[in-house]
Amino acid sequence: MKRTVIIGSGNLAEALARAIDRSSLQLVQIFSRNARRAEEVARLSHTAAESDPARLADADIYIIAVSDRAIAEVAASLPLPPSAVVAHTSGSTPLEALPDHMRRAVFYPLQTYTKGREVDFGKIPIFIEAESEELRNTLRDYALHLSDKVIFADSATRGELHLAAVMVCNFTNQMYALGEEIAARSGLGFEVLKPLIEETTAKALAAASPRDVQTGPAVRGDLATQERHCKLLEQEPLTLNIYKLISQSIWETSKKI
Amino acid sequence: MKRTVIIGSGNLAEALARAIDRSSLQLVQIFSRNARRAEEVARLSHTAAESDPARLADADIYIIAVSDRAIAEVAASLPLPPSAVVAHTSGSTPLEALPDHMRRAVFYPLQTYTKGREVDFGKIPIFIEAESEELRNTLRDYALHLSDKVIFADSATRGELHLAAVMVCNFTNQMYALGEEIAARSGLGFEVLKPLIEETTAKALAAASPRDVQTGPAVRGDLATQERHCKLLEQEPLTLNIYKLISQSIWETSKKI
Numbered sequence: 001m002k003r004t005v006i007i008g009s010g011n012l013a014e015a016l017a018r019a020i021d022r023s024s025l026q027l028v029q030i031f032s033r034n035a036r037r038a039e040e041v042a043r044l045s046h047t048a049a050e051s052d053p054a055r056l057a058d059a060d061i062y063i064i065a066v067s068d069r070a071i072a073e074v075a076a077s078l079p080l081p082p083s084a085v086v087a088h089t090s091g092s093t094p095l096e097a098l099p100d101h102m103r104r105a106v107f108y109p110l111q112t113y114t115k116g117r118e119v120d121f122g123k124i125p126i127f128i129e130a131e132s133e134e135l136r137n138t139l140r141d142y143a144l145h146l147s148d149k150v151i152f153a154d155s156a157t158r159g160e161l162h163l164a165a166v167m168v169c170n171f172t173n174q175m176y177a178l179g180e181e182i183a184a185r186s187g188l189g190f191e192v193l194k195p196l197i198e199e200t201t202a203k204a205l206a207a208a209s210p211r212d213v214q215t216g217p218a219v220r221g222d223l224a225t226q227e228r229h230c231k232l233l234e235q236e237p238l239t240l241n242i243y244k245l246i247s248q249s250i251w252e253t254s255k256k257i
Numbered sequence: 258m259k260r261t262v263i264i265g266s267g268n269l270a271e272a273l274a275r276a277i278d279r280s281s282l283q284l285v286q287i288f289s290r291n292a293r294r295a296e297e298v299a300r301l302s303h304t305a306a307e308s309d310p311a312r313l314a315d316a317d318i319y320i321i322a323v324s325d326r327a328i329a330e331v332a333a334s335l336p337l338p339p340s341a342v343v344a345h346t347s348g349s350t351p352l353e354a355l356p357d358h359m360r361r362a363v364f365y366p367l368q369t370y371t372k373g374r375e376v377d378f379g380k381i382p383i384f385i386e387a388e389s390e391e392l393r394n395t396l397r398d399y400a401l402h403l404s405d406k407v408i409f410a411d412s413a414t415r416g417e418l419h420l421a422a423v424m425v426c427n428f429t430n431q432m433y434a435l436g437e438e439i440a441a442r443s444g445l446g447f448e449v450l451k452p453l454i455e456e457t458t459a460k461a462l463a464a465a466s467p468r469d470v471q472t473g474p475a476v477r478g479d480l481a482t483q484e485r486h487c488k489l490l491e492q493e494p495l496t497l498n499i500y501k502l503i504s505q506s507i508w509e510t511s512k513k514i
Binding site: 114117125156164165169170176185199200214216238239242243250253 | 368376413418419422425428429436438440445450455457460468481486490495498506
């Protein structure tokens with residue numbers, strides 16, 4: 001199983017297309033209703049673009065990399081050959097979102113994708129799901145062309161993983177945004193926080209568990225400093241509540257160790 | 258002004274001692290009541306250790322790197338020469354915590370310090386404060402031996418910065434800890450989240466503002482996914498509340514752009 005069509009032209013579609021292009025797999029087409037973006041992704045991954053369903057290319061596997069909402073409709077409306085594998089790429093969508101007459105599967109590479117940023121696909125864990133052992137194994141062999149870390153996960157596990165991903169990615173990024181906002185009140189730019197952000201992440205990644213390297217007033221139980229911080233947030237009730245709850249969460253996590 | 262005594266032997270004292278040792282400044286002594294740790298830090302920074310107040314070395318500047326609570330008492334109890342500069346290193350402690358008969362100052366290098374981890378001091382912003390312009394300039398010249406980024410900041414600004422630091426460092430680390438906890442419910446280790454964490458941080462550091470690179474269900478206003486996530490957190494009321502408030506904060510931040 002090598003001949004691949006990617007359906008979709010968003011950031012994940014782009015990253016995946018580039019990774020397939022660099023692998024020993026065969027990328028035969030980027031299919032997207034957005035003809036302009038399909039062309040762009042196809043150009044970056046040295047393949048053909050198509051937006052007319054009647055000209056969907058023949059392939060062994062169709063990877064549906066569209067928004068969660070659109071998965072079911074896209075799968076149902078395209079003339080997909082019944083012998084092909086059809087996989088969606090969503091962390092939070094069950095396998096069952098795909099029609100059950102298909103050789104349906106999930107292919108979820110856990111990463112955050114940004115237009116124009118190349119990611120090293122070889123380091124990304126790919127979570128796969130399929131209903132038969134035969135298809136699971138076929139899909140695993142396929143995914144191993146792209147990454148060393150291929151992991152079977154059912155829809156429930158993938159749902160939890162997606163939640164964990166939101167925490168360490170979107171919520172972390174919001175902590176950066178709140179830090180930037182607070183620094184800006186003193187006329188300081190995001191720049192001054194960057195060395196701290198870099199080291200915080202490097203430290204956590206080097207640790208067996210992030211719990212082992214927690215620092216600051218919350219884990220020390222330093223209530224005087226916490227009170228001073230809360231006073232600074234008096235005018236920002238939402239951020240104040242976030243401050244209090246995360247401080248409490250840090251304190252409770254430290255007790256579990 | 259070059260001859261430096263560091264008072265304290267914690268993680269910041271260690272990082273600072275190593276940085277001074279590598280600079281053109283002169284580290285004449287590590288002073289700490291914890292004789293064993295003083296020896297350790299002194300060994301790492303090729304200087305002498307001392308724990309007897311009667312043998313505190315003569316120096317141009319005494320940098321007090323002890324816990325916030327202990328600053329005032331340490332400054333008052335040691336036989337510090339009146340001609341010397343006495344600086345504390347705390348983000349959340351006002352200059353006035355030091356006795357007012359001293360040439361008092363603040364020297365706050367914004368970073369997180371861990372025993373055994375070397376940090377590149379040259380990249381750390383150092384925030385300094387003093388009551389006279391003369392002392393501010395002296396302190397700036399001193400700090401420039403250690404870092405290119407030396408910034409004047411009064412106690413109010415430093416207090417805000419410390420709060421911003423707690424957000425981007427301690428709170429970010431707690432997002433990692435919560436992500437780990439959730440992945441563990443499916444038997445998956447922290448390892449699977451590491452490539453995502455790495456890319457999230459790299460992306461924010463490369464951006465003009467972290468707000469510009471936010472992704473995920475909260476910024477998209479994808480309530481269906483948020484509801485699924487909340488359901489997964491039913492048994493964890495504190496984490497559930499954190500999820501809801503940060504999602505709301507992301508949504509409101511995105512409207513400000």
